[in-house]
Amino acid sequence: MFAISLSGLRRAKPGVRVWVGIAAACVVSFAGRAQAQDADSSRCDSVIVAARRDSVRTALYLTVIPLDVELSDAQRKLMATAIGTAFVPPRPFRISVFSGPSQMRTFRRIGADTLTELRAPTVTGMYRFSSTGNDSTSRPVVVRASLIPGLDAAVLEAIRSALLLSGVFIPPVGFASMQLDVRLASDSTPNALRIVEAIFPRMPVIDAVPYADNPPPKLPLAMPDDSTRRFDVVLRFVVDRAGLPALETVEVIRGSSLSYVREAFNVLPKQRFTPARVNGCAVAQVVSYPFAFVTPPAGALFRH
Numbered sequence: 001m002f003a004i005s006l007s008g009l010r011r012a013k014p015g016v017r018v019w020v021g022i023a024a025a026c027v028v029s030f031a032g033r034a035q036a037q038d039a040d041s042s043r044c045d046s047v048i049v050a051a052r053r054d055s056v057r058t059a060l061y062l063t064v065i066p067l068d069v070e071l072s073d074a075q076r077k078l079m080a081t082a083i084g085t086a087f088v089p090p091r092p093f094r095i096s097v098f099s100g101p102s103q104m105r106t107f108r109r110i111g112a113d114t115l116t117e118l119r120a121p122t123v124t125g126m127y128r129f130s131s132t133g134n135d136s137t138s139r140p141v142v143v144r145a146s147l148i149p150g151l152d153a154a155v156l157e158a159i160r161s162a163l164l165l166s167g168v169f170i171p172p173v174g175f176a177s178m179q180l181d182v183r184l185a186s187d188s189t190p191n192a193l194r195i196v197e198a199i200f201p202r203m204p205v206i207d208a209v210p211y212a213d214n215p216p217p218k219l220p221l222a223m224p225d226d227s228t229r230r231f232d233v234v235l236r237f238v239v240d241r242a243g244l245p246a247l248e249t250v251e252v253i254r255g256s257s258l259s260y261v262r263e264a265f266n267v268l269p270k271q272r273f274t275p276a277r278v279n280g281c282a283v284a285q286v287v288s289y290p291f292a293f294v295t296p297p298a299g300a301l302f303r304h
Contacts, residue, residue, distance in 0.1 A: 002284035003216055005061040005243070008082040009248035011297070013150075014020075021277040022234075023183070024151070024165075033042075034293060039244055041283075042128060044281035044282075045055075047182060047281050048159070048203065048278045048279070048283065049278050049279070051203045051204060051278050051279050052201040052203055053113070053145070053201075053202055053203060053301045054118070054201075054202050054204070055200065055201050055202065056120050056196070056199070056200055056202055057198075057199055057200075058120065058186050058197075058198050058199075058200050059186070059188075059194045059195075059196060059197050059198060060123060060184060060185070060186055060194075060195055060196040060198065061183075061184070061185055061186070061187070061188045061189065061192035061193065061194055062080050062083060062084045062087070062123050062182065062183070062184050062192065062193045062195050063074045063076075063080065063182070063183040063185075063189050063192040063193070064079040064080045064083070064180055064181075064182055064191075064193055065180065065181040065182075065183060066178060066179075066180055067128075067178075067179040067180065067181060068175075068178060069171060069172050069180050070172065071178075073184065073191055075236075076191050077191065077193060077204055078168055079169060079180070080182075080191075080192075080193040081160070081193060082162035082165050082168050082169075083157075083158050083159055083182060084160040084193055084195040085090050085162075086157075086159075087153070087155065087184075087196075088153060088156040088157075088158070088163035089154060089196060090148070090149065090150030090151055090153075090154050091288045093120035093148070093151075094148060094149050095123070095148065096121075096147050096149075096284055097121060097122055097123075097148075097238055097283075097284045097285065097286055098119045098120070098121055098122065098146060098148050098203070098258070098276060098278075098283055098284065098285045099119050099120055099121070099122040099285070100119065100207055100239075100276065100285040100286050100287045100288075101207055101287065101288075102234075102287070102288040102289075102290070103208070103209075103210055103287045103288065103289045103290070111262075113206065113209050113274060114206065114237065115204055115206065116204035116205060117203060117204070117207060118130065118202045118203065118204060118205070118206055119201075119203060119205040119207075119276075119285070120186075120200040120201065120202045121186075121200050121201070122146065122186050122286055123146060123148060123151070123178070123184070123185055123186040124146060124183075124184075124185040124237060124249075124251075124286070125142070125144060125146035125148075125151060125152055125155060125176060125183070125184045125185070126142070126143045126144030126169070126181055126182070126183050126184075127140050127141065127142055127143065127152070127155055127156060127159060127182045127183075127184075128140065128141055128143045128179065128180070128181050128182075129141070129159060129163075129175050129179070129180060129182075130178065130179045130180070131163065131169040131170075131177065131178055131180065132171065132176060132177045133169060133170035133173065138162050139158065139160075139170070140156050140159040140182075141156075142248075142249070144182070144250070144251055145246075145248040145249055146184070147238060147246065147248075148248065151184075152158070152194050153183055155182065157304070165189060166206065169270065178206070186198075186200070188214050189216075193249075197221055198297070203278050204278065204279075205276050205277070205278055205283065205285065206276060206277045206278075206300055207276055207285065207287075208239040208243070208274060208275055208285045208287055209223050209273060209274045210271060210272070210273050210277040210289070211271075211272045211274070213269070213271065214271045215267055215271075216267070216291070217233075217263040217264050217266065217267040217293065218263050218267070219258060219293055220257075220262070220263055220293075232254060232255075232256055232260075232290060232291070232292055232293070233252070233253075233254065233255045233256065233260050233261050233263075233264040233266060233290055233291045233293075234253040234255075234289065234290045234291075235250055235251065235252060235253065235265075235268065235288075235289050236250070236251045236253050236286060236287070236288045236289070237249045237250040237251065237268075237286070237287065238284050238285065238286050238287075239273045239275060239276065239284065239285050239286075239287055240284050241243050241282040241283060241284055243272055243273040243274055243275040244272070245268055245269065245271055245273075246271070246284070248270065249286070250268065251301070252289060255292070259274065260291075260293055261289075263293075267291070271289070271303060
């Protein structure tokens with residue numbers, strides 16, 4: 001178990017600590033599908049905790065992202081401050097997902113299935129709501145699950161509490177409503193507000209490896225008619241302990257167009273991985289996974 005101290009907006013009271021633990025078996029499924037479990041998960045929990053090599057100081061950052069309006073940095077900071085002040089981390093704070101590398105669908109790093117890398121746990125959750133500035137505010141929902149027990153519920157409750165503050169979540173002049181995303185993560189983004197300081201353990205992880213025969217995405221039926229012949233989509237998601245993409249964690253990092261992103265999403269459930277491992281025990285890991293679309297030369301589709 002690893003203690004984190006609250007700093008900035010929330011400071012821990014004397015004698016109060018928030019505990020962080022590595023929970024190898026706590027990855028949950030948004031769709032309710034069963035997760036594969038190790039034959040002896042309690043043994044693996046002990047093995048993983050004992051594998052700690054060192055620690056790294058990190059933090060949790062909260063960002064408010066307007067989706068359909070423009071807000072000043074000061075407005076976004078005010079909203080983030082309201083949510084961050086109301087946020088109460090779950091106790092114990094059980095970390096279940098490790099950081100990971102960028103993967104390649106068609107290329108594999110030499111020794112990727114045997115070499116260990118020191119990896120720290122990682123946290124990412126995304127939440128969405130709309131506001132009219134009055135009591136008709138919508139209920140916040142999870143759009144990117146954190147896979148940390150109790151964290152999504154804690155953030156949703158913080159958003160609901162913050163929305164009760166008068167004058168904070170009022171749409172700009174000329175807009176009857178606005179839609180906002182709230183991102184809570186261990187990596188900082190522009191306009192992010194640091195709300196929690198933490199010490200995360202680093203452990204020797206053999207990274208998840210995609211199967212060599214994973215199916216590629218199909219080319220969209222309507223391909224752009226220009227000189228560009230290569231289109232890319234990069235998705236970030238968690239590979240669970242069974243080696244499957246956790247679809248509730250998918251984020252679009254880069255996409256050439258909506259049609260290409262859609263085809264990548266269509267083939268994503270068919271992707272398979274050798275799961276990440278710590279001393280032989282499977283763990284969940286977040287990866288960045290690119291899909292490459294190479295269009296044929298003009299006229300090639302009609303050649304025999």
